[in-house]
Amino acid sequence: MFESAEIGHSIDKATFDAAVPALREALLEAQYELRQQARFPVIILLCGIEGAGKGETVKLLNEWMDPRLIQVSTFDQQTDEELARPPAWRYWRQLPAKGRMGVFFGNWYSQMLQGRVHGRFKNAVLDQAIEAALALERMLCDEGALIFKFWFHLSKKQMKARLKSLQDDPLHSWRISPLDWQQSKTYDKYVRVGERVLRRASRDYAPWYVVEGVDEYYRSLTVGQILLDGLQAALKTKSRQEPQPHAAPLTSSLDNRGLLDSLDMSQALDKADYNEQLIAEQARLSGLLRDKRMRKHALVAVFEGNDAAGKGGAIRRVTAALDPRLYRIVQVAAPTDEESAQPYLWRFWRHIPARGKFTMFDRSWYGRVLVERVEGYCSPADWLRAYGEINDFEEQLTDAGVVLVKFWLAIDQQTQLQRFKEREQTPFKRFKITEDDWRNRDKWPLYRDAVGDMVDRTSTEIAPWTLVEANDKRFARVKVLRTLNEALEAAFAKD
Amino acid sequence: MFESAEIGHSIDKATFDAAVPALREALLEAQYELRQQARFPVIILLCGIEGAGKGETVKLLNEWMDPRLIQVSTFDQQTDEELARPPAWRYWRQLPAKGRMGVFFGNWYSQMLQGRVHGRFKNAVLDQAIEAALALERMLCDEGALIFKFWFHLSKKQMKARLKSLQDDPLHSWRISPLDWQQSKTYDKYVRVGERVLRRASRDYAPWYVVEGVDEYYRSLTVGQILLDGLQAALKTKSRQEPQPHAAPLTSSLDNRGLLDSLDMSQALDKADYNEQLIAEQARLSGLLRDKRMRKHALVAVFEGNDAAGKGGAIRRVTAALDPRLYRIVQVAAPTDEESAQPYLWRFWRHIPARGKFTMFDRSWYGRVLVERVEGYCSPADWLRAYGEINDFEEQLTDAGVVLVKFWLAIDQQTQLQRFKEREQTPFKRFKITEDDWRNRDKWPLYRDAVGDMVDRTSTEIAPWTLVEANDKRFARVKVLRTLNEALEAAFAKD
Numbered sequence: 001m002f003e004s005a006e007i008g009h010s011i012d013k014a015t016f017d018a019a020v021p022a023l024r025e026a027l028l029e030a031q032y033e034l035r036q037q038a039r040f041p042v043i044i045l046l047c048g049i050e051g052a053g054k055g056e057t058v059k060l061l062n063e064w065m066d067p068r069l070i071q072v073s074t075f076d077q078q079t080d081e082e083l084a085r086p087p088a089w090r091y092w093r094q095l096p097a098k099g100r101m102g103v104f105f106g107n108w109y110s111q112m113l114q115g116r117v118h119g120r121f122k123n124a125v126l127d128q129a130i131e132a133a134l135a136l137e138r139m140l141c142d143e144g145a146l147i148f149k150f151w152f153h154l155s156k157k158q159m160k161a162r163l164k165s166l167q168d169d170p171l172h173s174w175r176i177s178p179l180d181w182q183q184s185k186t187y188d189k190y191v192r193v194g195e196r197v198l199r200r201a202s203r204d205y206a207p208w209y210v211v212e213g214v215d216e217y218y219r220s221l222t223v224g225q226i227l228l229d230g231l232q233a234a235l236k237t238k239s240r241q242e243p244q245p246h247a248a249p250l251t252s253s254l255d256n257r258g259l260l261d262s263l264d265m266s267q268a269l270d271k272a273d274y275n276e277q278l279i280a281e282q283a284r285l286s287g288l289l290r291d292k293r294m295r296k297h298a299l300v301a302v303f304e305g306n307d308a309a310g311k312g313g314a315i316r317r318v319t320a321a322l323d324p325r326l327y328r329i330v331q332v333a334a335p336t337d338e339e340s341a342q343p344y345l346w347r348f349w350r351h352i353p354a355r356g357k358f359t360m361f362d363r364s365w366y367g368r369v370l371v372e373r374v375e376g377y378c379s380p381a382d383w384l385r386a387y388g389e390i391n392d393f394e395e396q397l398t399d400a401g402v403v404l405v406k407f408w409l410a411i412d413q414q415t416q417l418q419r420f421k422e423r424e425q426t427p428f429k430r431f432k433i434t435e436d437d438w439r440n441r442d443k444w445p446l447y448r449d450a451v452g453d454m455v456d457r458t459s460t461e462i463a464p465w466t467l468v469e470a471n472d473k474r475f476a477r478v479k480v481l482r483t484l485n486e487a488l489e490a491a492f493a494k495d
Numbered sequence: 496m497f498e499s500a501e502i503g504h505s506i507d508k509a510t511f512d513a514a515v516p517a518l519r520e521a522l523l524e525a526q527y528e529l530r531q532q533a534r535f536p537v538i539i540l541l542c543g544i545e546g547a548g549k550g551e552t553v554k555l556l557n558e559w560m561d562p563r564l565i566q567v568s569t570f571d572q573q574t575d576e577e578l579a580r581p582p583a584w585r586y587w588r589q590l591p592a593k594g595r596m597g598v599f600f601g602n603w604y605s606q607m608l609q610g611r612v613h614g615r616f617k618n619a620v621l622d623q624a625i626e627a628a629l630a631l632e633r634m635l636c637d638e639g640a641l642i643f644k645f646w647f648h649l650s651k652k653q654m655k656a657r658l659k660s661l662q663d664d665p666l667h668s669w670r671i672s673p674l675d676w677q678q679s680k681t682y683d684k685y686v687r688v689g690e691r692v693l694r695r696a697s698r699d700y701a702p703w704y705v706v707e708g709v710d711e712y713y714r715s716l717t718v719g720q721i722l723l724d725g726l727q728a729a730l731k732t733k734s735r736q737e738p739q740p741h742a743a744p745l746t747s748s749l750d751n752r753g754l755l756d757s758l759d760m761s762q763a764l765d766k767a768d769y770n771e772q773l774i775a776e777q778a779r780l781s782g783l784l785r786d787k788r789m790r791k792h793a794l795v796a797v798f799e800g801n802d803a804a805g806k807g808g809a810i811r812r813v814t815a816a817l818d819p820r821l822y823r824i825v826q827v828a829a830p831t832d833e834e835s836a837q838p839y840l841w842r843f844w845r846h847i848p849a850r851g852k853f854t855m856f857d858r859s860w861y862g863r864v865l866v867e868r869v870e871g872y873c874s875p876a877d878w879l880r881a882y883g884e885i886n887d888f889e890e891q892l893t894d895a896g897v898v899l900v901k902f903w904l905a906i907d908q909q910t911q912l913q914r915f916k917e918r919e920q921t922p923f924k925r926f927k928i929t930e931d932d933w934r935n936r937d938k939w940p941l942y943r944d945a946v947g948d949m950v951d952r953t954s955t956e957i958a959p960w961t962l963v964e965a966n967d968k969r970f971a972r973v974k975v976l977r978t979l980n981e982a983l984e985a986a987f988a989k990d
Contacts, residue, residue: 038836084849085793086895092844097836124619131626132887139884142877143838298580341533341592343638349587354579382637389634392627400581 001195003465004456005153005212007262009222011255016217023224024064030231031065031101037235038099040144044227045107048152049190051162052213057152058103060220061227071096075106088136098144108133109149109197116193117186126193130200137206146234147206150223151198152213156187162214192461199391199460204384210456221254258452259467260410268472278474281481282321288485289326289358293492298402299358301484304366305409306447307437308419309470310477314409315360317477318484328353332363344368344386345393355401365390366406369454374446387457394463403491404463405484408451409470413444496690498960499951500648500707502757504717506750511712518719519559525726526560526596532730533594535639539722540602543647544685546657547708552647553598555715556722566591570601583631593639603628604644604692611688612681621688625695632701641729642701645718646693647708651682657709687956694886694955699879705951716749753947754962755905763967773969776976777816783980784821784853788987792896794853796979799861800904801942802932803914804965805972809904810855812972813979823848827858839863839881840888850896860885861901864949869941882952889958898986899958900979903946904965908939 034042044061046054058072073094082090088108096102112129115121137147154162202208209226213219269277288294301318303311319327330351339347345365353359369390373383397404411419420441423433440447459465466483470476529537539556541549553567568589577585583603591597607624610616632642649657697703706717764772783789796813798806814822825846834842840860848854864885868878892899906914915936918928935942954960961978965971 041836081849084851085847086891086897088891089844089847092841095837095841097833099836124623127626128619128622131622135887139840139880139887140838142880145838338592341536341594342590343635343640345634346587346590349584352580352584354576356579385634385637389630392630392634396581396583402581 001198001456001460002153002191002210003459004259004452005151005210006155006158007212007257007259008214009212009218009255009257010215011217011221013217016221019221020064023221023228026228027065027224027231030228030235031069033235034101034231035069035099040146040234041096041098042101042231043096043140043145043147044101044103045109045147045149046103046105046152047107047109047113047150047194048211048213049154049159049187051159051166052152052154053216053219054105054152056216057150057220057223058105061103061223064224065101069099070101070103072103072105075104075110091136095140108136109201113190113193113197117189123196126196127200130197134201134203134206137203141205146230148227148230149201149206149208150226151194151208151210152219153210154213156184156191158214159187160184195461199395202391202457203388204381207384207387207457218255225254258448259455260448260451263410263467263469265410265412265469265471267469267475269474269478271474274474274478277478278317278481281478281485282317284485285318285481285488286321286323288488288492289322291492293495294488295356296401296495297488297491298353298355299484299488300353300397300402300404301358301360302364302366302404302406303360303362303409304364304370304407305468305470306411306416307440308416308423308432309409309411310473311362311409313473314407314468314470314477314480315362318360318481322358326356327358327360329360329362332361332367344382345389348393352397352402364406365393366454366458369457370447370450373450374443387453390458391460394458394460398462401491403487405487406459406463406465407468407480407483408455408465409468409476411470413441415471416441496693496951496954496956497648497686497705498954499754499947500646500705501650501653502707502752502754503709504707504713504750504752505710506712506716508712511716514716515559518716518723521723522560522719522726525723525730526564528730529596529726530564530594535641535729536591536593537596537726538591538635538640538642539596539598540604540642540644541598541600541647542602542604542608542645542689543706543708544649544654544682546654546661547647547649548711548714549600549647551711552645552715552718553600556598556718559719560596564594565596565598567598567600570599570605586631590635603631604696608685608688608692612684618691621691622695625692629696629698629701632698636700641725643722643725644696644701644703645721646689646703646705647714648705649708651679651686653709654682655679690956694890697886697952698883699876702879702882702952713750720749753943754950755943755946758905758962758964760905760907760964760966762964762970764969764973766969769969769973772973773812773976776973776980777812779980780813780976780983781816781818783983783987784817786987788990789983790851791990792898792983792986793848793850794898794979794983795848795892795900796853796855797859797861797899797901798855798857798904799859799865799902800963800965801906801911802935803911803918803927804904804906805968806857806904808968809902809963809965809972809975810857813855813976817853821851822853822855824855824857827856827862839877840884843888847892847897859901860888861949861953864952865942865945868945869938882949885953886955889953889955893957896986898982900982901954901958901960902963902975902978903950903960904963904971906965908936910966911936 034040046058048054062070062072071094075090078090091104091108094102094104108129112126112133115129116123116126141147198208198210211219211222211226289299303315305311315329319329328351332347335347348361348365351359351361368378368386369383372378373380394404420433420437423429455465455467466479468476468479468483529535541553543549557565557567566589570585573585586599586603589597589599603624607621607628610624611618611621636642693703693705704721706714706721708714784794798810800806810824814824823846827842830842843856843860846854846856863873863881864878867873868875889899915928915932918924950960950962961974963971963974963978
């Protein structure tokens with residue numbers, strides 16, 4: 001969930017200065033159009049890590065746009081008047097009117113995050129609060145509102161550095177953060193609870209946008225661009241019955257660096273190391289799957305990746321040392337007639353293994369947010385709601401003891417080209433390359449966006465994505481096996 | 496929630512026999528059209544009170560329709576295969592394909608009801624289960640499914656009689672219900688938990704239908720008619736993006752008897768009794784509002800009713816003996832500009848009183864499901880989702896200590912006519928009667944349906960409707976005051 005926001009996104013000052021005038025003009029224009037149409041309000045919720053730039057961003061938005069049409073509300077201590085009424089009353093009285101923007105700096109999420117981090121209640125109560133928030137947001141959206149939820153993020157290291165620099169700066173030392181943020185345990189808890197909140201509360205009608213906060217230029221441009229895209233899309237809709245206009249890529253990577261770009265693709269294994277490690281990891285997996293602690297668990301591995309990234313080869317290495325009665329490989333292609341007659345997830349549910357068993361999905365339920373999104377096989381409304389549905393689905397699996405490991409096998413364009421050509425030239429590999437593969441290759445940037453969104457939306461504490469640097473097949477195969485083994489051992493250790 | 500299903504609905508055999516052939520033919524036709532289109536599946540969930548006719552209804556549906564296209568699933572003990580997988584797996588494997596109908600006899604609701612009734616978990620966990628069920632249902636609906644949820648109801652007295660008769664009948668004694676249903680405490684718990692489940696899980700895309708189960712003719716025709724209406728509406732839609740086709744009146748009262756018809760409208764008070772009781776109740780209210788236990792509560796009273804039912808007069812009698820600093824009267828008319836620029840509930844939230852205070856709403860948030868529904872001031876999608884939104888809203892109020900009392904002042908058509916004429920003839924009352932009033936009168940049956948649905952959907956344990964027989968103004972005024980007093984005393988007693 002937060003991976004993409006810990007890779008050190010940055011934009012240099014010159015690029016920033018060059019981009020700002022056009023962005024400001026477009027934002028102002030959108031703002032006046034919003035006032036003119038007066039069809040819907042815009043609600044902006046800000047949350048995230050201390051020191052990640054929430055306050056600065058609000059200041060900047062007020063500078064960039066017409067502050068008379070933005071109303072900033074903070075929700076700290078409740079006033080006497082608020083304490084005398086139901087908790088939601090304070091939010092209702094601050095709602096922006098149609099045609100206006102409201103920034104809720106501190107909001108319903110801040111309160112539940114604080115409460116859970118400080119142990120004032122448990123997950124069941126947190127989940128009730130999340131559901132209440134979603135009910136409110138859905139109602140606001142049904143009534144026409146456009147909602148943006150921003151999570152400003154820093155890695156733990158980034159946060160510590162940031163707090164330190166604020167402390168040392170005489171101009172900012174009054175801003176010293178609450179004491180508890182100085183403790184790294186607070187950071188861990190905050191991120192863990194935040195992850196649960198974002199996973200459950202990111203919905204098509206009101207998604208969360210995670211923004212890396214360490215570089216102010218990147219952060220500011222990113223927030224500005226997301227707002228602009230969302231506003232322009234919403235202003236173009238004809239009626240409030242149309243789908244919520246949040247169809248822009250959820251990850252707006254203005255510095256052209258995504259999570260995939262941050263991989264070290266040069267990683268490789270020589271043949272001797274490979275043989276040794278492969279056999280060791282295969283034996284380890286075979287042992288773990290026969291371990292009696294496996295009775296409480298099932299193992300599900302999802303294999304996704306670029307064409308020719310080596311999914312099939314990796315799967316064969318995984319199964320090499322396994323008892324065939326213990327595992328199944330499910331190859332996901334176009335749905336059968338029977339599958340088409342059912343809800344999307346049905347064809348995956350039917351293959352969920354019983355406890356003690358292991359199922360590998362060669363392509364998976366992520367097809368909806370990859371190929372179906374890029375090729376337009378489903379409507380934007382369908383793939384936009386799929387992230388939430390998939391997270392719900394995976395939570396049901398892991399709640400039942402399923403250990404879920406998800407691999408994205410990544411190769412670069414050059415490597416793909418080589419492998420395609422090699423396939424064409426090798427008679428027994430020719431069946432593996434089709435016109436479709438070449439067509440998909442032309443859509444490389446669209447797939448890159450889709451993969452970025454997918455990882456950001458669905459890499460969760462309970463079911464993280466593992467990005468596998470697969471230019472070197474040997475490295476990739478060993479990493480896959482090792483990741484499976486580590487996931488099983490971690491699950492056993494928690495029992 | 497269950498009031499309309501405890502009034503002894505019944506249909507005589509002759510009417511039943513006359514109606515069945517046409518209904519069966521239409522159902523069969525709809526079923527074949529469903530298979531023909533193969534665009535969506537139909538899922539029917541059955542829950543409710545033991546002995547209320549769930550099993551008989553399933554049998555009947557299979558008799559009436561083509562059983563090859565209906566698949567009945569029961570979910571009792573989990574099988575070994577099911578136990579080895581996530582809990583939802585058993586439901587997924589039984590989902591009907593597009594073009595087919597699935598009856599889930601025992602389902603996700605049965606399990607959470609049982610669990611909560613037997614104290615295996617508390618409300619927070621129940622609420623998580625409800626939210627999980629709604630997430631599943633919303634996803635199924637987004638994927639095109641048409642879902643019906645039936646609650647078969649009996650009053651406690653009806654249930655006891657029914658269980659007794661089954662026991663005495665040698666043909667049915669094998670059907671003796673589980674022991675715990677013999678205890679009236681189980682009934683109370685089941686109804687209380689059921690009420691919470693229905694209140695939270697009745698949504699526009701998958702509403703609950705409550706069917707009184709005591710008379711088999713009424714029960715069978717009602718279920719058949721609701722299915723037919725829903726199916727026909729869904730078959731007419733062009734795409735699955737259209738709003739869910741559940742726009743038929745939620746209460747289908749085939750015997751032409753609603754809750755309103757079951758009131759004894761002849762109730763009256765003579766002048767001496769009235770004066771005595773009025774003064775006593777006014778003094779009691781004045782005392783209660785000044786009681787120090789009032790510091791934890793606020794009082795909100797909603798006045799709705801037929802035109803000329805005497806809302807204004809009742810409100811004046813309520814306030815007669817009160818300190819004007821303690822109460823406010825909010826008259827709800829067309830929204831102001833400011834109110835129009837906000838979500839629907841905003842104009843009511845702004846008037847929610849602080850603790851210690853009392854607010855009367857002369858007309859209220861129920862406008863959306865009354866006048867706005869009947870006059871078409873909002874779309875069906877808007878008023879259909881309003882029931883759930885209103886229940887959420889009222890739960891927030893009562894959770895915060897607000898005592899919420901809702902009155903429907905009911906008069907019959909004859910009484911209304913007299914009062915209208917009287918108003919026209921009395922100079923100082925002439926302002927109270929307009930063309931609108933006469934127009935509304937023509938829509939009496941539409942309003943009756945809307946009031947029936949409103950009470951069925953929003954009369955909840957936390958905020959029940961009080962139906963006030965208002966043909967006699969004196970009787971109505973005293974009943975209003977007494978109800979307010981009793982509600983306050985009940986709240987104080989619980990503190």
